[in-house]
Amino acid sequence: MAFHRLAVSVLAALSISSTDAFAPGSLKTARTNNALRMVATTPADLGIGTDSDVSNGEKDQDGTGAMMDLTGITFSGLKGKALSIQAEDFPKSKEIKAIIPKDCFKPETAKSLGYLSVSTVGTAICTAVGINMASVIGTGIFTLPIWSAYAAVTGTVAMGLWVLAHECGHGAFSKDRKLQDTVGYVIHSALLVPYYSWQRSHAVHHQYTNHMKLGETHVPEEYSEEGAFQQREWFMKTFGKEKGIQFFASIQAFLHLLVGWPGYLLLGATGGPDRGMTNHYYPNPLTEPPRPNKELFPGNWKEKVYQSDIGIATVVGSLLTWGACRGFGEVMALYGGPYLVINAWLVLYTWLQHTDTDVPHFNDDDHTFVRGALHTIDRPYDKLDPWGAIDFLHHKIGSTHVAHHYDSGIPHYKAQVATDAIKENFPEIYLYDPTPIPQALWRVCKGCVAVEKRGDKYVWKNNGVEDLL
Secondary structure (H helix, E strand, O other), X not given: OOOOHHHHHHHHHHOOOOOOOOOOOOOOHHHOOOOOOOOOOOOOOOOOOOXXXXXXXXXXXXXOOEOOOOOOOOOOOOOOHHHHOOHHHOOOHHHHHHHOOHHHHOOOHHHHHHHHHHHHHHHHHHHHHHHHHHHHHOOOHHHHHHHHHHHHHHHHHHHHHHHHHHHHHHOOOOOOHHHHHHHHHHHHHHOOOOHHHXXXXXXXXXXXXXXXXXXXXXXXOEOOOOOHHHHHHHHHHHXXXXXXXXXXXXXXXXXXXXXXXXXXXXXXXXXXXXXXOOEOOEOOOOOOOOOHHHOOOOOOHHHHHHHHHHHHHHHHHHHHHHHHHHOHHHHHHHHHHHHXXXXXXXXXXXXXXXXXXXXXXXXXXXXXXXXXXXXXXXXXXHHOOOOOHHHHHOOOOOOOHHHHHHOOOOOHHHHHHHHHHHHHHOOOOOOEOOOOHHHHHHHHHHHOOOEEEEOOEEEEOOOOOHHHO
């Protein structure tokens, strides 16, 4: 991930940066100074710019768009589809909304609470098992393999709670605003996520998806003579091409899945450079932003950041008290391990939803909300296990994410209907990569390092390593 330069220096040993971008899209119509709403839902009609994609190639055989110079570009399971679509191929926001059943935009409180009960009961059962295990086997170093397995299971189940809190932040949980914010605030605070701070930054993420300068999280690093691309080259020269790129990819996976989320909350790691370095617990930029008018927490949001901090302080205080009374080994076993697994799931989803070796990014001149949102990728999380249990427990957050990025007010239990409508009516622009998740992650770790501009797109540069991806 492309850590902010100062963030890299703070994270010291974690200086190998790189990859992708979770950003949601700057609107061409967003040049109108419209403030982001508190809940990140799609504005009424953002329109589409009329600029044509600049390209170095001819129309592809399917006539879906202009294909650029493909030197150094490795195709994912999308087979270059995202690179072939021209700007004028994208529909207007109102055209997409027209084909989605109106019922999809209506949250149902009772149904949302039902799914909340499933995630809550599942997490409670896992926790009860853990408490009993702690009383029997303790939390010593020799029990680490057992507690690692416990963390994997409990964190995977509890990720469902994170997804529902995320839905609260989007206004897709209930029409009862107080109930919705209470549920979201409690769950996210328990997981050390500042609810209102993240609600705002995530709204920015949705508005500027795949934007090179204003995206939030996983904004790519531009190719340079001293960046992550050269670091990957060093690994390949030192250890050989095949082993070197594997070592580099392993470090990428570690940085993203274990360090990336706290790095983002604390330092704005992988956030867009035009907002400077940010912190989700302190509302003012930590460094002077190149574009002060794009500050992450403007106006009344500063107060909401501090409101979020109250919940975080309460949970941190409770964890410290628990550790002082019962020992921090127990805290790590029952809370810390599952917490790290939840974070890893979160980064995995967001990273792969917006990144692959043939998925481009854009600058101000070529980015629109719709273009950014429809560069989201749905993936086969329903095939992670034989029963589709993980996809169910995580409320299909990874397999219906295109519809979610078009309008994040669609509840997860209606997102499949919206997805089917988009896929049926706009098959030429709907992105679905059938690559199994582990292979897709490994490809992204190896190949999504730095981008270079070609025409109106920023594309991942992989000259000389195409056969290794």
